[in-house]
Amino acid sequence: MTGLNRRSVIALGGAGLTQYILQAAVAPPEAVASTARNGISVSEQLLTSLQSTTDALRQADASHGSGNLARAAIAHLKVLLRFLKEGDFNEATGKRLAAVTADTAIQTGWYHFDSGAHTVAHNLLVGALRAAHASGDSRLRAGALSFIAIHGYSVGDPRDAVTAARTARQVIADQDAPALNAMLLTRQARGHARLREDGQARTALEEAQALCARGEDDPHWLYWINPSEIMGQTGSCLLDLGRPNQAAQAFADARNAFSPYEIRTRAQFLSRAPTAQMRAGNVGRICHRTRSPRSRLHSPLRTLGRQPRHDARRGPPLLLGDSRPGAFGAWSGRHGGTRRMKRTILVLWDIDRTLVYTGDIDRRVYKETFTSVIGRSPIALPARGTGVTMPLAVRELLRVNQVPEQDVETFAARIVDELPERLASHRELLFNDGVIMPGAMDALAAVQQAEHLIPTVVTGNLQGSAETKLSALGLIDHLDTTIGGYASDDPHRPALVRIAQKRATAKHGYSFNRDNTVIVGDSLEDVRTGLEGGARVIAVASGTTTEQQLRAAGAHHVLADLTSTTSLLRLIDQDEAL
Incomplete structure (x- = not known):
């Protein structure tokens, strides 16, 4: 297929985002035909x-939650991308395939956003926009842009939210879709409010109120x-604009106007009201306002055909005590100023074969980089799954391939410099085959959500390579x-280990040592790293090393895999007391 470029459906971001959003409004749909x-x-x-x-995944969101569906959605999306890349289809069928891909990418992006994986969510949503553009379905394009707007005003650049919402309205200008326009105007208003653009936010909200009706082309x-x-979106805008009294009134009006059957949505606005009251200095009203049946906090919410755990259409929930509007899983402040019942523990994750498996991609990158620097192909490559750091592996690579010893350090430095960029060029391969x-995924989420745990990595990868792997597979957030x-x-x-401990101390203000540092890894090198570096070791027999070998090496605890988050958390906390 041409135009859509099978190998870059989910590869746009960064500085090109605004330009691509604008092109989405004016560029004709790309040709979609198989080659x-x-x-x-x-x-x-x-x-x-x-x-x-795709529809079944959308419906399952109500009962299983986005975090549990993310992996299934990624697997389904990979199938669709494989069909785009290798399938045989005509242009009409290709457009429909692009539409299903766009719909799936939007949902997959939402699942990751709802789980706190904002970087991968952003990449998926931009990819969804590309696929929607190729499909020729303007409402799908508007849907993708609306979620890009949510990302912008929640955790990204609010200017992207304004641009995305405005562009989406331009995309559907020829449709009778007042409700869709009204929804997009609320997205635009949220972006303006985060930018403290009072007049523009007010104008967008007033227009949204005027358009709030059903049209012939409004999607189901x-x-x-x-x-x-x-009205609830108005409250959120007023809160961002620094008008807590008006925001509190808007939340109250919105909550009271919803029908009794819209329990979860009413509870959502109920949860925002205390923030507005606190900022307004009306502390005495908070307890009364927040008194509500527990069941309200677990009822499903509405969003683009799905039932998320919170309503990201309105932005991240602003709960009592959270003075950071739009702070959705952000790191700043997570471990500061909060009273804890447990000591803070630094959790150091290994990456390869503990969190991800990337097959022979690393070896391919070694081969390509060696060939680029040395000028010939290697006859031997580094062993798999040893846990040896990349600089040491590179030196061994040079020696076994008969590079003169006096040249090893010079060539090693050049190869090490090139490795991260070359791996980054294979992001799509990592996404497809990793x-x-x-x-x-569940283990990472559980550790991140525990207030007394600080998760980071200690890895034999170079930093650029580590971040590429984690971001490509949706784990970095x-x-x-x-x-x-x-x-x-x-x-x-x-x-x-000591390097990570010092960095964590500088950022969080706690002193980290063997008593409150845990390393989680799969190899004998991980065990040695913890024992010699100053960390308790939880070994995971998910790589090439057996449980018996890991125990014999001195691991304090050994797990067969990471499928039991309860066991993992118990062992992390148990290490705290040893």
């Missing part, structure tokens, strides 16, 4: 089945937009990579 020969035939029946899977999934919803180890220890810091792996 594959002897590929899998993509039929209408197959597309119907693929869309059914947009059943939730109504005056009460817009695997998250069993239980790793569960870790504070700014305080990790990397092979680019020191090729001697045990030294990385």
Whole structure:
């Protein structure tokens, strides 16, 4: 297929985002036709089945939660991307395939956003916009842009929210869709409010109220937009604009206007009211306002055909005591100023074969980089799964391939400098072929959510390579990579523990040592790193080393895998007392 570029459906971001958003409004749909020969035939029946899977995932969100669906959605999206890359289809079928891909990427992006994986969510949503553009469905484009706007005003650049919402309205200018326009105007208003653009926010909200009606072309999934919803969005805007008294009144009006059956949505605005009251100095009203049945906090919310655990259409929930509007899983302040019942513990995660498995991609990168620097292909490559740091592996690579000893250090420095960039060029390969180890996503989320635990990494990867792997597979937002220890810091792996401890101390103000530092890894090198570097060791037999070998090496605890988060958390806290 041309135009859509199968190899970059989910590869746009950074400085090109605004330009691409604007192009989404004016560029004609790209041609979508297969150039594959002897590929899998993509039929209408197959597309119907693929869309059914997408719809089933959307419905399952209500009962299982986004975090539990993220991996299933990624797997389904990979199937669709494989069909785009290798399938045999005509242009009409290709457009429908692009539409199913866009719909799935939007949902997958939402699942990751709801789970706190904001970077991968952003990349997925931009990819969804690209696929929606190729499909020719303007409402799908508007849907993707609306979620990009949410990302912008919640955790990104509010200017992106304004641009995305305005562009989405331009995209559907020829449609009779007042409700869709009203929803997009609330997104635009939230962006203006975060930018403290009072007049523009007010104008957008007033227009949204005026447009709040159903049109012939409004999509079926947009059943939730109504005056009460817009009043609630008004409260959020007023809170961002520094008008807590007016915000509190808007939240109260919105909450009271919803029907009794919209329990979860009413509870959502109920949870925001205390923040407004606190900022307004009306502390005495908080307890009364927040008294509500516990069941309200567990009822499903409405969003783009799905039922998320909180309503990200309105932005992140602002709970009592959270003075950071839009602070959604942010690291700043997470471990500061909060009373804890447990001592703070630094959790150091290994990456390869503990959290992810990337097959032979690392070896491919070694081969390409060696060839680029030395001018010939290597006859031997580093061993798999040893845990040796990349600088040491590079030196061994040079020696076994008969590079003169006097040249080893010079060539090693050049290869080490080039490795992260070359791995980054294979992000799509990592996304398609990389695997998250069993239980790793849930384990990372559980550790991140525990207030007394600070998760980061200690790895034999260079920092750039580590961050590429984690971001490509959607794990990076569960870790504070700014305080990790990397092979680019020191090729001697045990030294990385102390480096991470010092960085964590500088950021969080706690002193970390063997008593309150835990390393989680799969190899004998991970065990040695912890024992020599100053950390308790929880070994995971998910790599090439057996449970017996890990115990014999001195690991304090050994798990077969990461599928039991309860066991992992218990062992982390048990290490605290040893």
